[in-house]
Each structure stands twice: as C-alpha cells, then as structure tokens.
C-alpha cells in the first residue's frame with residue numbers, strides 16, 4: 595500500500611487539529627512499513643512541523659499539489675528536480691510571486707470582496723483558522739499558492755467569467771474548507787500520480803494506493819487512487835463527489851474515521 599492523506603478535517607480534527615484518535619493506526623502502518631504521504635493545502639513549513647509530531651518521514655505533497663518533497667536518499671534514483679531547504683523537490687505549480695501578481699490582477703479586474711493570506715496579519719489568520727500564533731506563521735510562509743477568504747454572497751465559481759479568466763492565464767482556483775486557494779496548473783491528483791510513479795520506478799513493482807480526504811479539493815487525489823476514502827465531517831455530513839467510483843465513506847469523523855478506514859482496508 596501507499597497511503598495518500600489530506601490533513602485538515604481528515605487526519606487532523608477540523609477545529610482542534612488533534613490527531614490522537616489516529617495514533618494507533620499510524621503506528622500500525624509504521625510497523626508494516628507502509629508509507630503515509632500527506633497531500634495537503636498546507637505549506638512545506640507546516641508539514642515539516644507536523645510530520646515530526648505524527649512520526650512519519652515519507653514524501654509529502656504541499657499547497658494542493660504544487661510540489662512534492664522527499665528526504666535525501668528516500669529514492670535512490672536521481673530525479674534532477676533540485677532542492678529547497680535541504681529537501682529534493684519536484685515543483686508542479688507556480689512560484690508565489692507569480693501567484694501573487696496574478697491575484698492582484700484578478701482583484702483589479704473583478705473587484706471581488708476577497709482577502710488573501712498575503713494581506714492578512716498573523717492574528718487575522720489565527721482568527722480564520724484557529725491556529726496558534728507559531729502555526730499561523732508557518733501557514734503564511736507559502737511558496738506556491740494564495741489562500742483567500744471570500745465575503746461574496748455567491749460561490750466564486752459562479753461569478754461570470756472568473757474561472758475562465760483564471761484558467762486562460764494558467765492558474766486554478768480550488769475550494770478547501772475555510773478558504774479558496776489560487777494555485778498554478780496543478781492539483782493533488784497529478785502530484786499523487788507523479789509520486790506513485792516514483793515509487794513504482796524505484797521498487798520495480800506496482801502498489802495498491804489509498805487516498806483519504808474530506809473536501810472538494812481532494813477530488814483529484816481520490817480519483818487517482820485504487821481505494822478512495824471520504825472522511826465524514828463532525829456534523830455527520832460528507833462531501834458529495836459523484837465523479838468517483840468505489841468510494842468508502844467513513845462512519846466516524848476526522849482522525850477516528852481515518853483509523854476506521856485503515857483498519858478496514860489494511861487490516862489490524
């Protein structure tokens with residue numbers, strides 16, 4: 595198995611970011627030598643901090659499929675993608691300065707009532723996310739994307755011409771939980787496929803793949819794996835992603851649902 599997992603609302607509790615209900619399942623995967631690969635909207639800095647606490651050292655996908663990072667020597671084959679902060683990296687998205695320049699162009703053209711992370715103070719980010727100060731700083735330290743809150747009545751995807759303009763210029767707008775995310779022409783699914791390929795080239799065999807997620811921006815990741823898992827939300831609802839077959843929807847929410855799916859498909 596290779597396990598691809600979203601973090602917020604999936605492996606981490608939506609409000610408290612706690613993952614204690616998933617600890618025994620994480621330990622089980624570690625004992626079995628099964629890689630746990632975060633695939634998240636979060637930044638390199640946030641995931642670096644979290645993987646220490648989660649006790650995992652497998653590759654990770656950040657900022658909605660914008661880049662794949664792994665430890666030196668994790669793969670023996672050379673990939674020539676360069677390094678960022680000591681980690682070999684494969685960049686699939688666009689650099690933050692390009693993202694921010696386009697974000698300004700977007701605001702100028704559509705006069706939207708939105709506010710990006712780059713325009714927020716740390717305490718505003720804390721207010722929107724419930725993160726602690728140090729964590730909010732890690733979330734603001736972005737390389738490839740701009741999350742934003744919208745104060746518009748309608749979903750941004752319903753605004754006339756907006757998505758076309760974004761797409762024509764080589765960008766994408768995704769909906770996470772609390773925020774919209776402006777990224778390059780990438781998604782969690784493309785990054786997942788790319789990383790599966792690296793594993794298969796390295797080991798010369800195929801892997802069974804599982805993906806776990808709770809929102810719309812997880813769609814492409816879930817479509818790219820053999821066993822997609824939709825994690826139930828705390829109010830009992832779950833995201834409806836009709837384009838995906840063979841999906842298992844957990845009974846439990848957040849990290850408890852995560853553990854439930856691991857036991858069901860990987861065993862105890």
Ligand code: 2M8
Nearest residue numbers: 602635636723733741770771772773
């Ligand atoms: C943002 O992402 C979440 C996840 O889906 C969202 O859109 O609600 C990101 O900015 C991430 O970096 C941050 O940690 C998270 C905190 O809730 O919010």
Ligand code: MG
Nearest residue numbers: 600602603808
């Ligand atoms: Mg999520």
Ligand code: MG
Nearest residue numbers: 600602634635
């Ligand atoms: Mg996410």
